[in-house]
Amino acid sequence: MAKKIFWDKGHGGSDPGAVANGLQEKVLTHKIVEYAMSYLSTNYTGFEQRTSRTGDQSVELNSRDDLADNWGADVFVSVHINAGRGNGFETYIYSGNESAATQSLQNMLHAEILATMHEFGPTPDRGKKRADFVVLRETNMPAVLTENLFIDSSDHERLKNETFLRAVGEAHARGVAKFLDLRSIVSGPPQPTDSNRWRIQTGLFDNAETFARAIGRVKEKYSWLIHEQATSTDLNPRYRIVTGLFTGRNVAEYYADQLKKEFGWNVYIIEG
Incomplete structure (x- = not known):
């Protein structure tokens, strides 16, 4: 049976999320998730995926978990950009009694995304945290929220880099693929056309x-x-x-x- 992956693009529509340095959180989360979904579709098989919004729509906070729950998703990943003039990357799971599977998903996403960010320069690891966020508390499947750098600090320079956003999105995808043990699409190398x-x-x-x-x-x-x-x-x-x-x-x-x-x-x- 195909695994079901639900991507939550933070904010949207009339709610731009954090805004600074000519950037809007809702635009960045849309891009990161689109890169993640495209990477999964290109490189893996045996799954379905949906997202909380396809464009710049307003989506009520309390309906995001319902969309995933009613669909019967196996994984829920909510993508956000931080604010508060800090630096670095952090992830969250629910502060209650979370399952070993949820902790495993957090560990895999955190490691994959942070390693990718390091390739663009030193990135403070703000830790694997817990919080009473609605989308983490109310979901019925392993759920993780990622905070991908700060929009209102020196981090914003990387958030303006489309290559960085693509790499971060693809790192999200690889973390989910590892957690779900998705099958890779393997084509193999071609026969050489020259002897050089x-x-x-x-x-x-x-x-x-x-x-x-x-x-x-x-x-x-x-x-x-x-x-x-x-x-x-x-x-x-x-x-x-x-x-x-x-x-x-x-x-x-x-x-x-x-x-x-x-x-x-x-x-x-x-x-x-």
């Missing part, structure tokens, strides 16, 4: 710690030989990952596309 050797260059990381985490994530998924590359020799070097040695540019393009989908990084193909 090619490598993939990806990522641009500002510090060695973030770089090491990124290498670890690639190694978890692929068994390629990975080369570290510093792009400058001053006091603030930046790092890239150079990986693989593929026969056929079309094969390298296939794996470059996989990396881009998986991690949201810019990817380049270089002759090896």
Whole structure:
């Protein structure tokens, strides 16, 4: 039986949510969820998904959990942007006696999203928290609310970056997919169309710690030989990952596309 995923886009319509720096929370949550839903549809099978609003509609707070409950959703994820001039990322589950499944969903989402945010720069981990939010208290399935940086602090620079929003949305999708153990759509690499050797260059990381985490994530998924590359020799070097040695540019393009989908990084193909 197909798993049912319900995405709650925070705010909407006459309720813009938090507003600052030329940004509206309702617009950002819409984008993040749309990226999440698109990523799931492209990369996984065995599920259905719905959302609390398809566009900029007003949706009553008390009706959001009803939409998920009446549909019989297996997972509920409510996406928000924080305010209060802080920095960083946090997640919430209900403050009552929550199930082990709910805690597991929170753990998977929190880890996946925070790791992705780190790839765009240091991101304070504000923790896995509990609260008496209506959408968490009244839902009948594992439910998590994410607060994705602060709209009214220096965080807003990343919230203006469409690549960042896409990566965060896709991280939400991967967290849900891991929790539900969704089946990945696997097509496999093509046959090479040339005999030249090619490598993939990806990522641009500002510090060695973030770089090491990124290498670890690639190694978890692929068994390629990975080369570290510093792009400058001053006091603030930046790092890239150079990986693989593929026969056929079309094969390298296939794996470059996989990396881009998986991690949201810019990817380049270089002759090896």
